[in-house]
Each structure stands twice: as structure tokens, then as C-alpha cells.
Amino acid sequence: MITHHVKKKFIWSLTFDHLLHSIPFPISLQQVSRQNSPMAAITRLLKPSSSSSLFTRSLSTTTVFSDIQSSFSDPKPSRNFQWVFLGCPGVGKGTYASRLSNLIGVPHIATGDLVRQELSLSGPLSTQLAEIVNQGKLVSDEIIFNLLSKRLEVGESKGESGFILDGFPRTIRQAEILDEVTEIDLVVNLKLREDVLVEKCLGRRICSQCGKGFNVASINAKAENGRPGMSMAPLLPPQHCASKLITRADDTEQVVKERLRVYYEKSQAVEDFYKSQGKLMEFDLPGGIPESWPKLLEALNLDDYEVKRSAVA
Numbered sequence: 001m002i003t004h005h006v007k008k009k010f011i012w013s014l015t016f017d018h019l020l021h022s023i024p025f026p027i028s029l030q031q032v033s034r035q036n037s038p039m040a041a042i043t044r045l046l047k048p049s050s051s052s053s054l055f056t057r058s059l060s061t062t063t064v065f066s067d068i069q070s071s072f073s074d075p076k077p078s079r080n081f082q083w084v085f086l087g088c089p090g091v092g093k094g095t096y097a098s099r100l101s102n103l104i105g106v107p108h109i110a111t112g113d114l115v116r117q118e119l120s121l122s123g124p125l126s127t128q129l130a131e132i133v134n135q136g137k138l139v140s141d142e143i144i145f146n147l148l149s150k151r152l153e154v155g156e157s158k159g160e161s162g163f164i165l166d167g168f169p170r171t172i173r174q175a176e177i178l179d180e181v182t183e184i185d186l187v188v189n190l191k192l193r194e195d196v197l198v199e200k201c202l203g204r205r206i207c208s209q210c211g212k213g214f215n216v217a218s219i220n221a222k223a224e225n226g227r228p229g230m231s232m233a234p235l236l237p238p239q240h241c242a243s244k245l246i247t248r249a250d251d252t253e254q255v256v257k258e259r260l261r262v263y264y265e266k267s268q269a270v271e272d273f274y275k276s277q278g279k280l281m282e283f284d285l286p287g288g289i290p291e292s293w294p295k296l297l298e299a300l301n302l303d304d305y306e307v308k309r310s311a312v313a
């Protein structure tokens, strides 16, 4: 058992590392596989070469959704869901990805959280990261892949499978490398008006003890330029968290605006990449959680699933 996990651990980091440094880029999975035979140990996580996976690459988004549905009734699916959440800073990726992860039973892995965990440790990497993050810039692909592979390896050693990735991939290079390593089934792109995004980022708070996220902003954006008005109630913490709230150092107006600029600059290529694979689902958030959550479940064809699940719980 230990050997099994050691092998898997070896592979995520080795594979990402290999792809990051290989020239010409990207190299095919088969090439990596030939050079590193332990690769076989995580075959079930890798891109399928046959129809054995739940999903195939050529599926249209509609077909992906019906496969999501049927996989819930399949007692032995070949592997768990591998989803990606895209969206601007403040859009609510963390909130909805975390709710969905509880619903469908896969871990929610946010690269921003991995970066913040690293920031909380003292050391040269943490100092280097603080400088980048607090300017609203992106961390290097090397650092991000390193943090992500460590997180995946730890998860696998605990028996985790599948994931909802949040905040990753953020660049076309990250998307291409991920695509070389494993199959993504569905990409949800959350959208919200920019003025609301800034307000939401400025209202974000985190409980320094339990790590849960809240939002103290009460949003009332007027209808303008053909856009509908939008109201969002604050997401207030329970009493035991209220005195422990902290604000992220990168949630200042100036840094949020720079993060949005960087996001717009990089995201189009990532969206196009997944659109061309028929995996991108665009979702315009109609408001706060009470309005958006049921609509998101409906868009994912999971509304029935939640009702059935809460009925048996």
C-alpha cells in the first residue's frame, strides 16, 4: 500500500515538472510514460486512451451533462469528476466550487488557498510569494505546479479522487500542461458585472481560525447600459467567527483592479481552449447565493440530484 502511494506521489510532481521543463513544449504523455514507468500507477487519473473513462474529449457540453447525471446512478464509475471553475477575482468560484464539492463528493482545490498556505509559513518562498501576490500578479507556473502536485499527492494518499479546481488553470500554458496530464470533464466559467466584483472583493473576510470565507458587502448595483440591477445580501459569519475575521492583503482596491486586469489579459485564451473542446459552460450569476445556487444546479442538471440527496440524508 505504501509503495502504491509513494509511486503516485512520485508521479504528479515528476510529470508536471517534466512538462514544465521539456523543450519542445508540450511533450506527449506517451513520451513521459515511456521514460517513467511508474506512470502506470495513476493510469486511472490520466487521460483515457480508450472509451473506458466516464467522458471522452469530443463530447459536447450537453452530452457531458447527461454523463454527469448517469454517472450518479452508476454504482462503479471508472473515476471521479474532474472539474475546473474559471472566473474573475471575487466572482464566487470558491463559494460555489466548495458547495458543489460537498454535493458531488470530490475535493475542492483552490490554488489561491495553496498560495496563502505557503504565505503563512515563514521562509524564502513565502517572502517571494508575498511580493508577487500583494501586487496582484500571477505566481510562476513552476511554483503553482509544485504546490498543486503536492496537494494532489497528499489527497491521493488519503484516498481522495477527482477534484474541482478553482483558480487553476489561469494561463494557457497551465491549461495545456494540465491537458497533457489528465482529462478535465467540465469547465464552469462564472461571470458577474465588474463593479460588483470589486465591491465583493473589498467585502471579503476570512475567519482566521476556521478558514471559512464571508462577505460583509451589501451590494445594490443599479441597472445601467442594458444591464439589470443586482442585489446581494452580505454573507455574515456566525458569532464564533465574527471576532476573528481578517481581510486578505491582496483585497485592496488597487490590487483587486490589477488582478482583474491580469485576469482579463490571460483568461480569454484559457476559455477558448476549453470552448474548442466543447467543455466550457458559461454561467452568468443572477445575484447572490439564494438566487444563483439553484440556477447553477439546474444548469448542471444537478437540481434533482440535490433534492434526492437531501431526502436520503
Ligand SMILES: Nc1ncnc2c1ncn2[C@@H]1O[C@H](COP(=O)(O)OP(=O)(O)O)[C@@H](O)[C@H]1O
Residues within 6 Å of the ligand: 088, 089, 090, 111, 112, 113, 115, 132, 133, 136, 137, 138, 139, 140, 141, 144, 166, 167, 168, 169, 170, 171, 174, 250, 259
Ligand atoms: N493558477 C495560478 N497561477 C498563478 N498564480 C496563481 C494561481 N492561483 C492563484 N495564484 C496567485 O494567488 C493569488 C490569489 O489567488 P485566488 O485566491 O485564486 O484569487 P482571486 O480572488 O484573484 O481569484 C493570485 O492573485 C495569484 O497571485
